[in-house]
Amino acid sequence: MKTTPPDLKAKDIWSRLTVLTVTHNGGEVIGGMLQTVPTEAPLIVVDNASTDDSLDIVNKIAPHARLIVNEIGLGYGNGMNCGLREVETEFALLVNPDSILTEEAIISLVQAADQFPDGGLFGPSILNPDGSVELSHDVNLFNRKVLGKRVGEVCPEGPLCADFVSGAVMLLRMSAAKAVNFFDPEIFLYYEDDDICMRFRQAGYGVILVPDAVITHIGGGSVRPNQAYYWEKFWHISWSRLYFEKKYHGLSQSRKLAWKYACKYALKALGYTVVLKRSKAWRDAARCAGALGFLRGKRASVVPAVDIK
Template identity: 30%
Template sequence: MFDTESIASTDIAAPRPGYPDRAALFDISIVIVSFNTRDVLRQSLQTVVQETGNLKIEVFVVDNNSRDGSVEMVHSEFPFVLALSSAVNLGFGAANNLALKQARGKYIVLLNSDAFLRPDALRLAFQHMENAPKVGLAGGRLMSRDSSWQPSARMFPSLRSDFLAMSGLAHRFRDSRFFGYSDRTWADPTEPAQVDWVPGAFSIIRADALRQVGFFDPDFFLYSEEVDLCRRIKNAGFNIMYWPDIEIIHIGGESSRQMNSFEMSHVGAQLTRWRMRSTLLYYRKHHGSTAWRAKMLELLLYKLIALRNSFSSSQESKDKVQINRKLSRLMLQAWQDTNGGRISPPRPWTLD
């Protein structure tokens, strides 16, 4: 069952700390953030329609100032959707906050516009949360179109996990509990587990948990926002769960794996800089001076990789030298952008 009201909004006021204390009117509020993703957004909404079943659901699409006709498509093809439009690109967390201020569901489902619900996903998510009152947030099993598994249940970042990931050791020894700790690549993905955080492509959140901890921290424009939210929910005494019988097709992870090599294009460099900014903001917020150590760790690794490749005359090695030197410069820029993780640059972060 859907709410048939349709609204448009350009309100980008700061979110309130949490929901007003009121009874839930819906079983689930689904929130989808879109930025120039009209065609996959249509597919995502189609799976929502297919999987609603007997659940009482309201659906929000928050458009981050798209230019591809996404809002018009939603209004014409999905009139039951509550369409919120921002005049600027707010990023992932702050855009979700626009809908969270209005959501009236007992649970909130966050769904990427390039993520598609598999059969029974919503019913199972609702049922699991009903049966596990100590769970504040949970995720499902993310898969590519070919049904291959994507990392879906993770542990909080640490300097150790950063080193293992950037050095390639985590990928090389995926079956090791030590090396594969962060992404739990050693674990059986068909087994449910209590974890630290789940990716934002799909998650179901207890509204009562958000009442306690508040919404997404808008300082995280892109990257680390779901990690921060999960940490706050865990700190409030709730559990974070991974339930593999909730299956989601996620195109984003599929696309990233198809990149055989990292090309330091202008856009790629800027997204990397954004990731670095968010990493520094996260470490400063939750671990204080560890932000400085995180910066130094990345700089050291980039320097060592560049040094190792400088002894080879192959073009591939020369390219790696240049890429890692550029990564070092990007980290120094990110450190300056955020004053060492203490401040977030004004939104929207731009591809300058």
């Protein structure tokens, strides 16, 4: 990995990046995030058909933001793609609406990008609301079970190349992001961050954790929780995992895994129904449905199908 001395003064940093967030009924959290975005930074907010007060909050707290309002929910990756196509700066800082930024963290990410010109994607250290560290980097998805639980692991002291960094906050070098065609439009929700990290690395760009950049991730607050939301969540967790398998390991392997999921989660849903644990039965029924939808060839995305490498 090539390195260059960091620009400690971060000259013209706010002219070099655009902050980008996607919201869908995120009114409970987006205000807190917007208040931590430096006013000097260009800001794009993509709204995925919110029916709560999200847009009112954006207009009140960040009236300078450029709003892109989708009439239907396009999912996270496709929502980000709507914003990324409008970015004209060198970098884009992708921020979940339930994340809390600091100016120092943003500067550290850009300095790391200047220090490592071969890096395409940079992720910060992430704290939970109680101040504990949420380990936000990992190996690729296919090797995580092999390594097991990360008991006793400590946060790195300096930048490192990783297979994966969390999608809660990501700094993208726009030239690299354009080279990999942004997020995969076939993924509606979940595993889109795994996929884009994979494609950055396949294209020869580094994925780099920057421990000196520290943000807080509230977590679980991007949308209003209800029964329909939980069904959608676990349906897409199942479907997207299987799509990821198909994309990188082929159709045959993905269908084997899909049948495994369908049988496993059908039995679990039945078992939880018998013991009256309805929320868990609902969760696993959604996972089973996602696997069956994948086997039937159902697309998760609502945008027209396109080829992506």
